[in-house]
Amino acid sequence: MSERVYVEDGTVAHELQFGESPNDRAAQALCGRTSWPGYWFGTGDQDEYDTAAAMPLCVxxxxxLRHRAGG
Structure with a gap:
């Protein structure tokens, strides 16, 4: 299962690679983006989960995700 995350002042959410920790600044999203030089947000408190869920997903x-789902 992947995790939906975002960077501070980001405009889109990203899905982390399976097994990547949102606490690791080098953790890569499915698109290859890292949070460096900042941190990933979206897995802390409920407000972060809600913010990540409300953001549009990175294209x-x-x-x-569509490709992995077979489409």
Whole structure:
């Protein structure tokens, strides 16, 4: 299961690669983006989960998810 995350002041959410920790600044999203030089947000408190869920998903991350789902 992947996790939906975002960077501070980001405009889109990303899906982390399976097994990547949102606490690792080098953790890559499905699109290849890292949070560096900042941190990933979206897995802390309920407000972060809600913010990540409300953001549009990165087009590249969405494409990878569709491909993995067989479409």
């Amino acid at each position: 590249a991350c969405a494409s990878v």
